[in-house]
Amino acid sequence: MVDPWGNTKAGFEINGKVNxxxxxxxxxxxxxxxxxxxxxxxxxxxxxxLAKG
Known part of the structure; x- marks a missing residue:
């Protein structure tokens, strides 16, 4: 997605479990x-x- 200032960004929600x-x-x-x-x-x-630089 592109924010109002023209920066490309991506967001993720991750859920899990480990031993x-x-x-x-x-x-x-x-x-x-x-x-x-x-x-x-x-x-x-x-x-x-994440933001693309």
């Missing part, structure tokens, strides 16, 4: 109540805007 252990992030801890501090599943929500 942090797939990237070697194996650290974890347990709370006093026995709950996990860090989940294996990490949710990603990205809003990206």
């Amino acid at each position: 942090r252990k797939d990237f070697g992030l194996n650290w974890s801890a347990v709370t006093e109540a026995g709950g996990v501090v860090v989940s294996d599943e990490v949710k990603l929500h990205l809003n990206v805007e």
